[in-house]
Amino acid sequence: MTTLDSPSPDQFEEVACYGCGGRNHRPLVVAEEDLTGKPGRFQFVTCHECGLVYQNPRLRFEFIGAYYDDEYIAHRKKTDWGWFTPLYEWAMGKHDRDKLALVERYVDLTSRSRVLDVGCAAGTFLTRVHEQRSCAVSGVDFKDLTHLPGFENIDFHLGTFHDQALPGRRFDLITMWHFLEHDYDPMRALGHARGLLADGGRLIIEVPRVDSLSSRLFKERWPGLQAPQHTALYSRRTLLNMVSAAGLEVVDYLPYGAFPAYFYLFTGTAFKLLKGKGLNLSRAVYPYFLGQLILSPVLLFERRLNLAMQTVVCRAREAT
Ligand SMILES: [Zn+2]
Structure with missing residues (x-):
């Protein structure tokens, strides 16, 4: 470590x-880096005016990179889980399959579609979209993981999203899977995405939901806090207010996402027990899948329980 x-x-x-x-x-909660157990205490506050929860003070941008090292889960390689690797690969593959199924409820993807994933991390979602639907795929991330397989088919842009000079009004689908809660200027990111949408294009944003059951259950150990990487935490209301303020119109709102809420139930329980000592994910794999089996009857109702995630589907609002 x-x-x-x-x-x-x-x-x-x-x-x-x-x-x-x-x-x-006003202060809301002080969080620790519960996933890896790195030291530090991070303050989240609630805005008096609009109710947004955000980290304040926050780590300056040049210091946040150290928290996105090789232990960061979205950047994990596929092969370091020992003999659980096939199960892990299945679970990660399922996540990308669920993302694709979700977006295809709103967008018809064909070989002529252009797809941009903001915060594309290891690129597995874009690789799937390219392989399954032959779309032209682009990705942005501030971490360069282009040595991983699949990136040869991705038009990859390294850096901060709002700094990327991508051709405007081009993308039929822009996805932000757990990106917006990490961004240092989310309104600017939303505005930039709006300008990149083609006519009829859709922007799909998934973030943790701060007014969720798991947040109330785990409080200062809620995995959605993920300090210091999470700069802002959205409720249904603050998320919808911000997309609207960015010139986007809401097509649909879902009180769940493609990301499994169970991950938050499991890690939240572990964080409560470990009290900031950090979770060894390799050792947690067996209890993780066992717990999923036990909770499977509850998880059938995940979409109705406001457990942990939320997704908003938007299009550019026409100027009036
Ligand atoms: Zn505010």
Whole structure:
């Protein structure tokens, strides 16, 4: 495990509310880095004006990269899970299959479709879209993982999304799977995405839901806090307000996502027990799948229980 000192106060910066620019807020919860157990305590506040929950002070951008090292789950390689690798691969493949099934409820993907995944990480979703539907696929991420297989088919752009000079009004589908809660300027990212949508194009955003059952259950150990990487936490209301303020029109809202809510139930329970000591995911694989089996009757109702995730499907609002 990487050793890292607690970030010093000068590595933090005060920030105005991402939603409304307001400076008035009240403390909500202090979070730790529960996944890897790295030191540090991170304050989330609630905006008095618009109700957005965001990290304040936040780590300055140049210091956040250290928290996206090789232990970060979205960047894990597929092969380091021992003899559980086939089960892990099946579960990760299922996640990408679920993403594709979700987007195809809203967008017809053909060989002429152009798809952009913002925060594409290891690129497995885009690889699937390319292989299954022959779409032209583009991805943006601030971490370069292009050595991984599949990237030879992805038009990859390294860096911050809103800095990418991509050709405008081009994409039939833009996805943000667990991107927006990491971004340092989510309103700018939403505005940038709006300008990149083709006529009839859709933007699909999945984020953790702060007004969810798992959040109430686990409180300061809620996996959705994922401090310090998560800069903002959205309720249904604050998410819908922000997409609307960015010139987007809501096509549909789902109180679930393609990401399994069970992951939050499992890791939240583990974080409660471990109290900030960090979770060894390799050792947790067996209890993870056992717990999923036990909870499977409850998980059948995942879509009705507001357990952990939310998804909003948008299109560009026409100027009036
Ligand atoms: Zn606000």
